[in-house]
Amino acid sequence: VSVTLPLAVTGRAMWYLTRSAGAVTLVLLTASVVLGILDTVRWSAPPRWPRFVLDALHRNVSLLVLAVLAVHVITAVIDSFAPIRLVDTVVPFVSAYRALWVGLGALALDLLLAVALTSALRHRIGFRGWRAVHWLAYACWPVALVHGLGSGTDASLKWMIVLSLACVGAVLAALAWRVTRAREIEPNTRILVLGLAAAGLVSLVAWSAQGPLAAGWSRRAGTPKALLASSTARAAAPAPTAAIPFSARVSGTARQSVSEDGTAASVDISTTLGQGARGTMTVKIAGQPLQGGGVSMTTSRVTLSLPSGGTYRGQIASLQGTSFQASVADSSGQTLLLRADLQIDPSTQAVSGSLEAQRG
Numbered sequence: 001v002s003v004t005l006p007l008a009v010t011g012r013a014m015w016y017l018t019r020s021a022g023a024v025t026l027v028l029l030t031a032s033v034v035l036g037i038l039d040t041v042r043w044s045a046p047p048r049w050p051r052f053v054l055d056a057l058h059r060n061v062s063l064l065v066l067a068v069l070a071v072h073v074i075t076a077v078i079d080s081f082a083p084i085r086l087v088d089t090v091v092p093f094v095s096a097y098r099a100l101w102v103g104l105g106a107l108a109l110d111l112l113l114a115v116a117l118t119s120a121l122r123h124r125i126g127f128r129g130w131r132a133v134h135w136l137a138y139a140c141w142p143v144a145l146v147h148g149l150g151s152g153t154d155a156s157l158k159w160m161i162v163l164s165l166a167c168v169g170a171v172l173a174a175l176a177w178r179v180t181r182a183r184e185i186e187p188n189t190r191i192l193v194l195g196l197a198a199a200g201l202v203s204l205v206a207w208s209a210q211g212p213l214a215a216g217w218s219r220r221a222g223t224p225k226a227l228l229a230s231s232t233a234r235a236a237a238p239a240p241t242a243a244i245p246f247s248a249r250v251s252g253t254a255r256q257s258v259s260e261d262g263t264a265a266s267v268d269i270s271t272t273l274g275q276g277a278r279g280t281m282t283v284k285i286a287g288q289p290l291q292g293g294g295v296s297m298t299t300s301r302v303t304l305s306l307p308s309g310g311t312y313r314g315q316i317a318s319l320q321g322t323s324f325q326a327s328v329a330d331s332s333g334q335t336l337l338l339r340a341d342l343q344i345d346p347s348t349q350a351v352s353g354s355l356e357a358q359r360g
């Protein structure tokens, strides 16, 4: 049976939900921090916004942070791609997947819970106690930011960099405004706070350049080997000689089939590389058939053969429509990260597009 392409793949839906909820949480947390900072300033000019509006906004945005964070965390646990347990969401640094970076997320969540709990019990614990814990909200923000950059699949994608930069810019601007505006802050404290913020910014940029934005981060961040690539034989093999990284055009065909009883479907894509590299790439996606065509992915297999550099096998790590990222490895364990952007002609099933490969 032949069904219309392009694929509408939902197998990784949870993973996408985790990632988008993570990004939204960061934006909301940033908004909450900025509103909190603005809220505490003793207004020297007649306020344009009445204080209670800021108060209410700050409170509601913070509640929204908790709600979206719950989605981020629950989907991360439900999703089967990364082995994240419920305990990993509250106990920092015990996760099998990117322990340090996911652990920072758990730490941010603990800090947020402490802030939320003391806010709810504010009348019981008194203003001073509440205020002391509320300072943790400021600590929570950089911890969450670094968590997102360190554990995110999207960290090196342009939109995530722009989003993170916008969040950093917003908080730094609010902080600068706060310390220069508030009359009760002493000049020395002012200089100290601005100095620390500048040092934080420089460290963040330096770390990002060496870490999440540099090649091989998936492996260095502590992604389990099995997820990086399902390579079996790790016997000594000649080092690949293909020029990597490369960017090439691919062209070929796609074929979709559905089992007799209609419960299983698969898509086989077979392509040849040109303009930038020579070789072949085949992709097999298997799962349940979707109404209206396409496959809800449960398993995948990607094979890249480079005549000058051996054969790499692995699986798709993230898939959106007909674009995917995959991690493949050769028999010696050399890992490549692939990024493919394919177009599939629905009538002829002809495949064309681009493929980028870099060392993982």
Ligand code: HEM
Pocket: 018, 019, 020, 021, 022, 023, 024, 025, 026, 029, 069, 072, 073, 076, 082, 084, 088, 089, 090, 102, 105, 106, 107, 108, 109, 112, 144, 145, 147, 148, 149, 151, 152, 153, 154, 155, 160
């Ligand atoms: C205030 C708390 C948190 C914030 C603001 C936050 C934000 C983010 C952001 C922005 C990303 C990157 C998304 C992407 O690259 O697409 C991310 C990734 C991730 N977060 Fe969180 N997070 C928080 C807490 C947590 C907690 C408690 C967990 C649970 C263990 C968690 C698990 C993950 C995982 C597994 C990823 C990787 C997703 C991927 O590979 O793309 N996060 N988070």
